Amino acid sequence: MEPTGSERGPARYEPGEGCVTTVVRVPVRIVVLVLVVPVRLVWDVLTAAGRVVNRTALRPLGRGLAWLWQTLIVRPLVWLWHTLVVAPLRWLWRTLVVAPAAWLWRWVLVPAGRGFGAAVVWLVRYLVVVPAQWLRTYVLAPLGRGLAWLARGLGAVLGALVRWIVVVPAVALWRWVLAPAGRALAAVVTVLVRETGAALGHCWRAAGIISRALGRCLAAVLRWTLVEPVRWVYRTVLTPVGHVIRDGLWRPVRQALRTARETVRQTRREIRRALFGAPREPEPARAVVPRREPGGSGTRTLGKTSGRDVPPPARG
Template sequence: MDLQKPAVEPQQPEGCLVVAIRMPVRIVVLVLVVPVRMVWDGLVVVGRFLGDAVLRPLGRALLWLGRVLLVWPLVGLWRYVVVPVGWVLGRLGWVLVVVPVVFLHRYLLAPAGRALVWLARGVGAGLAWAYARVLTPVGHAVLWLVRYLVVVPACWVYEWILAPVGRALAWGARGVGRLLGLLVSGVGVAVYWITRVLLVLPALALWRWVLVPVGRVLAVVAREVGDALGHAWRIAGHLSRAVGRFLATLFRWIFVEPVRWVYRTVLAPLAHVVRDVVLRPAAEAARAVGRTARQALAAARETVRQTRADVRRALFGEPRERDAVPRREPRPLGARTLDSSTTALTKLTKD
């Protein structure tokens, strides 16, 4: 919230109407705005608490649940079902559609198209010969007949009959248009003065002597109400902050500090005593019992093993020892040392 005071602007001289409106409006607006501002600040605090404690963990849980229930199954479906099926369908389409179409285009449609192109070229050459040798002379003859039988007589009729008649009609139309323009101008001037006298002048007087003063008064009232709302909102912010701090301090001294004192004074020493008197001896005793149980189990296993060996000897006798078989592996060669006679120098020395 913005609690800083705005920059002070140079004050303009104000009239008595502004001074008379300002204080009652500010008092009424302050009384109306303070509860609204306190309720708003409370809703903001509750919203932040809900967002941090409820909505954000809930959103994370829903995100994880959506990932587990939707994203991972869809990824697995895409990776292990759609992609292999698409690859198989693509290969089938290539084998069943593309290869036959390419074969059909290469060995059937392309030769047929070339034959049609050759035929079309022959037909075009024949039509071009017919156009140049037959249609062109006939067209020139028809144009000469149309020019001297239609165009020349039509031009003569237009120049000596239609043009003079059209000029006469245009002159008469201009005279009628001027007459109508004079009549419309006179009617327009009359309507203008009637409208000015009956509508414009009364509307101008109403605007100048009624609406403008009323608008100025309403502007002053609206400006004062806006200023009052701004001041009331800032004052309500200060009051709301003070009330919030008071409630926070009260909650701290009523609930937090007693709980902290109980934890430090009672629960923590009691937990230490329980840990030192009960839990640690119990843990030592449990470890000792575990060691004793492991030793007893080891002794029992050894006893069972010896008893089983004695029973086997009593029933089947002592096991016969196997004869040692000589090993037929090559003897490893000794490593070369300074005493070995594998070099020429040591051989000469021994000799």
């Protein structure tokens, strides 16, 4: 069978790869292959066992438990919750809270709120807004303009100092030292990660091929060392021997046992007849003669007898 794309060997690499890639690739693949093959074998065995257990035990058990949970626990609890808690609380809420609150809001709080709101607005306007506007116009605005002018000057001085003391050396350090070192380190890390990932993928597929090959080999060995010999012995030896035993031994023995049982039964009947006599024959049931009604042609009278009752006269 031709291997699929995921089971084929690693493809050829593009030419022109760096020396780091060439040096890193072979040791990484060797180490990964040695580590991955046992893991893949164990993984295949556990996956097959897990599928069997899931299909034969866990799914039916889960469906049964879910049905029992829904039927015996969830539905009764939901019904009890709605009946004993939600419905009474809803009735109490509508009766004791909503209706009094609506009345209180409409006839007490709304009128009181209107008057209180007007008073609060007047107080806020003349005690807060007007003094705040005066303070902003005559105190805070001039002070803010002076502070802004001072901050602009200090900002310019501090900006120049920060630029020449911090920013310019940091930019130079980044441009001429850290960026080249980071690019080199990133290239090395990228090569290591890429090669490790590729090695893991190829070795995983190779381990799968090895696992399937070992499975087929073990199946073939078991078939030719156990199954086929047992089948040959059953077909060639045990079946003819069984036929011989059935036809030559078992059937005559059964016939002899049947004959012996019949002989024993006949002997017991003879002994019982000799000791106790033959069993009585059952008496035949008497026929019920229907009663004859008067008025018929065959009815007996005092001066007449029927021809059946009087025997015919003898001749000669």
